Structure formats: C-alpha cells, structure tokens
Amino acid sequence: MADDFTFFAENVLFYGVPGCGKSYSVEQRYEKQVTNKQCKVRVVFHPDYTYSDFVGQLMPVLEEVPNAQGEKEEKLQYKFLPGPFTRILDVAYANHHEKCLLIIEELNRGNAPAIFGEIFQLLDRNDDGSSKYAIYNSDIANEVHKDKLCPIKLPPNLTIVATMNTSDQNVFTMDTAFQRRWQMKHIPNRFTGESLDEKTINHVAKHLPNSEISWGVFAQTINKKMHTANLGFGGTEDKSLGVYFATDNDLDDAERFAEKVLKYLWDDAFKLGRKELFNDCSQGLSAVIEAYEDAKGDPLKKVLVPEVYNEMQKKMAEMAAEQAKTAEEKTSEEEAAESAAEDNPAQKPAGEE
Structure with missing residues (x-):
C-alpha cells in the first residue's frame, strides 16, 4: 500500500506583512516534517530569475570522449543541468517513501507565472497529492525517469511551499489561474495574545x-x-x-x-x-x-x-498598570490559598499518631 501523504502534498502560499513570521511558519509547519536533508530544496525568486534557472538549462561542459582512434580527449559538450525544481522532483521520485519539500521564498518578487511556465499545470492535485494532469518535457523526463518520452507529474510525497510579502504586490502580479492552484494562508501580525510563544x-x-x-x-x-x-x-x-x-x-x-x-x-x-x-x-x-x-x-x-510619542507613553503606562494589577491579584490568590491551608490542615491517616 502506498504511503499516505494526503495531508502533506499540497501547494501552500504563506502571505503577510514583512517580518510577520512567514518563513518561521514554513519551518515549523513543514520543514520539521522533512527528516532527510536531501529531500528539501529552497530557492528565492527575484526579478532576474527565469524558467531556465528554476527548471534547468543546456550548458556547455568539457567532457572526455573517445576520438576516432579510440583515445580519450576533452571536447565541448552540451548537457542539461537541472535547476531546483528538477532536482527536488528527481529526489522525490527516488525517495518515494519520504516527504520532500520545495520552498520558494519571495514568490512574487519574480515573474512567477513565467518562471513556472507549463509546470503550473502540475499544481492541480488529485486527492492523493499527485498531479491531476501531466506535461511533457524531454529534459526533465530524461533527468528524472531516464526516458525522454515519459510524462511528468508531481508525486504525492512532494509539497511546494512559498512565501509572499503583501507589501510587494506591485512587484509582479499573479493572475487568478496561477493563484487558485495554491492554498493561501495568511500569517497574522500578532504582538499580543495567548497564542504568542x-x-x-x-x-x-x-x-x-x-x-x-x-x-x-x-x-x-x-x-x-x-x-x-x-x-x-x-x-x-x-x-x-x-x-x-x-x-x-x-x-x-x-x-x-x-x-x-x-x-x-x-x-x-x-x-x-x-x-x-x-x-x-x-x-x-x-x-x-x-x-x-x-x-x-x-x-x-x-x-x-x-x-x-505621547500615545506610546500612555500605552506603556497602561501596560505597567495592568501588569501590576495582575501581579497583585496573583499574590492575593496565593495568600488566600495559604490561609485556607492553615485553617484546614490535612488530616492524618487513621492509625498514625
């Protein structure tokens, strides 16, 4: 029976004001679930980041190849060098029993729809977390499946998590078709409350x-x-x-x-x-x-x-008064508890002097 990644494999976008704790939320909610460091890839989008940077591209490399005489000599070859997306996809398929994670920081600081290209089609997920639709990309297929004709899908053990500053919405806009493929999660900017650690x-x-x-x-x-x-x-x-x-x-x-x-x-x-x-x-x-x-x-x-400035001083005074009141109430409760204990001493068990 296949591993159940239903509650892990998703596309999640954390958004909020700068400094509200988006990256911290990614760490606490997702990174801690990934025990194998090789199963995690982090990338940061920026205005010059491209599809080729994200997926991979053909690059010239020197390799030793046999010549006509059968002797090895260095020649310039063009090879596909995988980008972060292709690398984590390869890892996810190779480690299908483990949770894998692709983290994209500052999603809208780059032109996200252009960077994803046809890959955005993969973001539609089935109930088990796998891609609902496949795409064909010979370079990715050859890297991941060693078969250029193999269709590409996101496996059910791969989650994509992104962060976005709401103050950067004017950098690059994301169309509705792209956004609807993400689970949007707002990170509140809390300075007070019982939920604070x-x-x-x-x-x-x-x-x-x-x-x-x-x-x-x-x-x-x-x-x-x-x-x-x-x-x-x-x-x-x-x-x-x-x-x-x-x-x-x-x-x-x-x-x-x-x-x-x-x-x-x-x-x-x-x-x-x-x-x-x-x-x-x-x-x-x-x-x-x-x-x-x-x-x-x-x-x-x-x-x-x-x-x-005066409003800040007033707020500080109010907080100090509230803290003093809380401390006084706590002291009164402790004194009342001590007094009650003295008035009602514990009874000794029967048979004890």
Whole structure:
C-alpha cells in the first residue's frame, strides 16, 4: 500500500506583512516534517530569475570522449543541468517513501507565472497529492525517469511551499489561474495574545535603544497611525511593521534601528505623509537619523511628533498598570490559598499518631 501523504502534498502560499513570521511558519509547519536533508530544496525568486534557472538549462561542459582512434580527449559538450525544481522532483521520485519539500521564498518578487511556465499545470492535485494532469518535457523526463518520452507529474510525497510579502504586490502580479492552484494562508501580525510563544513575548517586550518604549508598543502605535493617517495611498496594512521586522540585534543598537526601521518609515510607509510621524522633515532623512543617534534622553521623543510619542507613553503606562494589577491579584490568590491551608490542615491517616 502506498504511503499516505494526503495531508502533506499540497501547494501552500504563506502571505503577510514583512517580518510577520512567514518563513518561521514554513519551518515549523513543514520543514520539521522533512527528516532527510536531501529531500528539501529552497530557492528565492527575484526579478532576474527565469524558467531556465528554476527548471534547468543546456550548458556547455568539457567532457572526455573517445576520438576516432579510440583515445580519450576533452571536447565541448552540451548537457542539461537541472535547476531546483528538477532536482527536488528527481529526489522525490527516488525517495518515494519520504516527504520532500520545495520552498520558494519571495514568490512574487519574480515573474512567477513565467518562471513556472507549463509546470503550473502540475499544481492541480488529485486527492492523493499527485498531479491531476501531466506535461511533457524531454529534459526533465530524461533527468528524472531516464526516458525522454515519459510524462511528468508531481508525486504525492512532494509539497511546494512559498512565501509572499503583501507589501510587494506591485512587484509582479499573479493572475487568478496561477493563484487558485495554491492554498493561501495568511500569517497574522500578532504582538499580543495567548497564542504568542515565549520568544515572541520577550521580543515584543524588548525596549528600543536608549528608550523607555518597548518594540511592541512602538510598532503597534506606528501601525495604528499608518492606518488612520491620510498617507495618499491605499493598502496601508501592507506597509505595517511586522512583529519581527526588527531583530533583537536591531533593538540593541541605535544605529541599526535607525537605519533599518526609521529609514523604512521615511522612505516607504510614510513617504507621502512624513509630517504625520516625524517631528522635523525639513532637513531630510539623514538629519532624522543623526538626531535619533545623538539625542540626550529618549531618542524617540526627539524625532517623533509629540502626539505619537505621547500615545506610546500612555500605552506603556497602561501596560505597567495592568501588569501590576495582575501581579497583585496573583499574590492575593496565593495568600488566600495559604490561609485556607492553615485553617484546614490535612488530616492524618487513621492509625498514625
């Protein structure tokens, strides 16, 4: 009986704002299922990436071949060099009892329909995970099946997982025929909630360099401002700061934070409404970054408009009060439990003095 890959073999597209955890979701939900490292291939699409890069192409190579006298000599030959798609397909067929995975990062940063070409026909799957329709490609067939006439299909042990930044939708658009062959899964941009793991909780609570404001409060306040301010364009949600847009190292260094986060807000998210966020826009981005890095006291107070900074302070105060209340309630519950235990000591078992 064939192995059951029904709940593994699929085409999945994780999408969300930059830094929301798309690659992390790929790792946790799919990569951990692939125990054999050879059964995993990762590729990154970009504007210059082509069908030949993805599938493979004929390339000139020097090979030793016998001449008319039977002696070996080096001659220029043209051979098909497989790309990532053909390599993982070959591995999947050779290891049909194991789960195999093709990961495509930044799917829409390349012209995905053109990169896939006729392969997109294979993305229609049967219930068992295999391709519903076959294509004919002599180079792939010869590489995988050693038979140029053999039809090509995705096997039921091969999953294709891709990621896409919603803020990059204008790079390359994907038509409906291409998109419908993917299971779309939105990755929410969560800074709070019971579903957060300890790593994310600690990251969100981390304070910005030389500031009393935490990363979580900063990002949530900026995102709220981004959505409510009239910035002159739609789709502001796609510009939101993801929970991991800034790393722990970025939050430990004022220069790194300014060059990564403040520059993004200036150049992209608030490009058409800088006065909504920045205190002084007259001298350009370099002046903002210098003011942030050289500020005495909290640098955010120096570069952000008072309304935004004050909202961050208010949010920090509310969180501190809530934490204090929670701690007090917990202490009261523990004291009540101790008091109840003293008033009702455990009864000794019968027969014991």
